[in-house]
Amino acid sequence: MSSPGDSAHLLVVDDDARLRGLLQRFLSEEGFRVTAVDSAAAARQAISAMMFDLLVLDVMMPGESGLSLTESLRRERNEVPILMLTARGAPEDRIAGLEHGVDDYLAKPFDPRELALRVRTILRRAAPPVTTQALSTAPVQLGHSWFDIERGELRGPEGIVRLTGGEAALLQALARRVGEVLSREEIGAALGTPEAGERAIDVQVTRLRRKVEADPREPRFIQTVRHRGYVLRPGP
Known part of the structure; x- marks a missing residue:
């Protein structure tokens, strides 16, 4: 194997x-x-x-x-x-x-x-995961952009928005549990780096917001829940 x-x-x-x-x-x-x-x-x-x-x-x-x-x-x-x-x-x-x-x-x-x-x-x-009809998941809308969870692909009005592997994995983790608050520990586990500290997770979130949010300082989609973690709230 x-x-x-x-x-x-x-x-x-x-x-x-x-x-x-x-x-x-x-x-x-x-x-x-x-x-x-x-x-x-x-x-x-x-x-x-x-x-x-x-x-x-x-x-x-x-x-x-x-x-x-x-x-x-x-x-x-x-x-x-x-x-x-x-x-x-x-x-x-x-x-x-x-x-x-x-x-x-x-x-x-x-x-x-x-x-x-x-x-x-x-x-x-x-790597793009192998997809089948049974595993397909509807894309998540983030303003004028759409995120394909299974492909890990973010597409905006001007085409594909380039994400690093870590950014795509982070957005996938949040998008698979829309509306649920993920702790930094859960995010680290989803990224395959469970030993990553809180600050390292925060840095990854900050970088992702620059590619997803119109104003990263006032995030609309990737929201911080004080003392708990982060939650994805998609929408038009």
């Missing part, structure tokens, strides 16, 4: 030659196709030439940092899922990654098995 994400093409970006080689070998043994480069500049060249399903990206590199590369890719509307590797495990550092558009983070040193598990979790979130 194949695991989610098998045969996915990963781009590993790390300036540490030894770690880069270890990551490439381990992830290849786990069934992934792996390209490895040593800098953000090399990553840009690879991304311009090939399609990748996920980036495994070191945050601290000579020249352009992983955070800067992530921010640039998101500005360019490149929503390739990104798993950030960081030697800084403090909550504020992980939150900074989420604010820049990272999907998940893993602090060094890490167990290679956890790396593979997180990669597969991100790929599972990012």
Whole structure:
């Protein structure tokens, strides 16, 4: 039985030659196709030439940092899922990654098995689920936009609104339980990151509101319920 994400093409970006080689070998043994480069500049060249399903990206590199590369890719509307590797495990550092558009983070040193598990979790979130008539769910209206729950696709007046894997998973979790308040713990579990702190969930919600709400400071659809969590209230 194949695991989610098998045969996915990963781009590993790390300036540490030894770690880069270890990551490439381990992830290849786990069934992934792996390209490895040593800098953000090399990553840009690879991304311009090939399609990748996920980036495994070191945050601290000579020249352009992983955070800067992530921010640039998101500005360019490149929503390739990104798993950030960081030697800084403090909550504020992980939150900074989420604010820049990272999907998940893993602090060094890490167990290679956890790396593979997180990669597969991100790929599972990012992949369009197999749909059948029995599983079909009516799209949810969010003002002038519509969200297809099963496809994880948000479509506005000008076409598809690009969501990261984490943003799509968050909106799916809320849309599947319209009108119900989801705690931050429930949201973290739905995103596949049950260890995520409250602040990390809040950051994801803030990012999603920028793509859903006309005025993110006065959210109409994704509402905060004080001391409890968040609730989705769709409508025209």
